[in-house]
Amino acid sequence: MTRSARRTRRTGRTLRVAGAGAAALLALSACSSSDSDSSATSDASAGSDSSASSSQQVSGTVTVFAAASLKESFTTLGKEFEKAHPDTKVTFSFGGSDTLAASINGGAPADVFAAASPKTMALVTDEKNTTGTPATFVRNQLEIATLPGNPDKISSLKDLTKSGIKVVLCDKTVPCGAAAQTALEAGDLKLTPVSYEQDVKSALTKVELKEADAAVVYQTDVKAAGDKVEGVEFPESSEAINDYPIAQLKDARNADAAKAFIELVKSAEGQKVLTAAGFLQP
Template sequence: MSGAGTAVLLALSACSSSSGSDPASDSAGSASSSAAPVSGRVTVFAAASLEESFTALGDTFEKRHPGTAVTFNFAGSDTLAASITSGAPADVFASASPRTMATVTDAGATAATPAPSTFVRNELEIATLPGNPDRIASLKDLGASGLKVVLCDETVPCGAAARKALEAGGLDLTPVSYEQDVKSALTKIELKEADAALVYKTDVRAVGDKVTGVPFPEAAQAVNDYPIALLEDAPNAAAAKAFIELVKSAEGQRVLTGAGFRTP
């Protein structure tokens, strides 16, 4: 009788232990099972300066969600905004400035939930020829006679930021050319068609030793916020939301700050 009683008690103890085994594990399992799987193509329109970091995050997203494919359109934010408001099919828009995002939002092209929000910030740096042969050490040095300087067009975020920085430094500068996005401006230096350009710090870092970066204090007066949004007519809203969540997650932020972006 004593042995039978002991067996019953052990059985009851085992059942009790199993039903309340590990709350954290049970919670994780529940969360995993409740997460709706995503699939299909996700089309992301993103500022040119996001190319390297977003491409890496796209690879991560596809591995995490088998059956998905992330397609990117990288260009100047204003060009992308114009395409979206003209009806170009896309799921996500990541802009290099709130002003450009506002263009899309004001046209009713962004979803109300989740609302557009800033996910990173970026600041300018002077890109020079490798080794900085012209010995550029400050923003004012860009005004030296004979120096060929390239800027982004003022209609795009990197150009608007450059104008703010130049005004903060009291420098009236006429560039040899205005480019439609930051990558085009940087290419002018890589091809030795110009001596210096005002571009994002992230882009200087991305090209390695093809250029030399020179920081300058006035850049703090022209920091750009980067907002991201789900688009109202997104063909694949579920996957788009999941991609935005990855971008804003701790993992996504590590990739972005590793590329030189700043947290909001």
């Protein structure tokens, strides 16, 4: 074979290899383009779904049963919730946690329950009237509320046992009352109040109206009362700190709004409102 013929054959082989390579590159390019288009379509679809989800707003009325000590902070959060979800309305029922629990178990219509102790939440969970596991969202500590200026010079829990001092406690079945009993036991003290009240706000009101000289309430209630009372801290209160759990109720009529409200309570924004009111971080 001549050098010219060999060159001709080599040139032919080179062209065939180059042609095959080009074909392969075109195939790969087509696959890549197809995958890219598919991925782009998938991403666009996902983005559309995400956008639809984020734009979906809850609506309707959400009914919240909450411990009396949550009144000020939850009222604020209710307004924030309605502002974030213009088509909603938050209604509250505040009171003693044990009374609220009994109402829920009795069939009272509610979407969310926020109790002042795990024990009172258990009254509802034991009846399987909640959805999921209740979450602790804040804690609270006791404080003595005295008349403005503290005319009786009360400086300790023991001072409440002095003759002539009219003291009000929450009922022992209410979380603030149970906590007060725990604190008294921690100090080895016995106290006979002039009355037992059904919730912490009622106990505080007795002092605000000067119908009592002092009441054992939560520090959040003392703070909310402003200059109507004076607060006195006492070391035994550290033995009786209450966890506050919150849960969606099984028969919630507005489950979506209930979930959204609970998320607000647990969020950084919700925690900011609660800690400003004097609640402790969970």
